[in-house]
Amino acid sequence: MATEQHSASNGSVKHRHRQEGPQRHIVVFVFSVVLTLIAFAAVAAGGVNATFAVVLLLVMAVLQVFLQMGFWMHLKDKGHLLPIIFMLGGFFIAGTSIVMALYWVWWD
Incomplete structure (x- = not known):
């Protein structure tokens, strides 16, 4: 993401982040819809x-x-x-729990 620099009246430089426009969100939304349509088509195509x-x-x-x-x-x-680390930790715990539950169910 690009930053813009603006000079303040006292000579210091302030950094301001440029706002993200809707173009990228529209592209991601269209890509999500295309992925969903591909998934539906794969299931609906019986063969x-x-x-x-x-x-x-x-x-x-x-x-x-x-x-x-x-x-x-x-x-x-x-x-x-920090949110990414907590989500990865949650995915690890959930994945481990699922694997262990499957192991206990089918363990002979």
């Missing part, structure tokens, strides 16, 4: 291999998560490291 459809849906879901986190929740911006 697609089930394994391929599941993998495609998982890839589309991961892309959607990154787009939504980065652009709609503004985690791509500076100063959002």
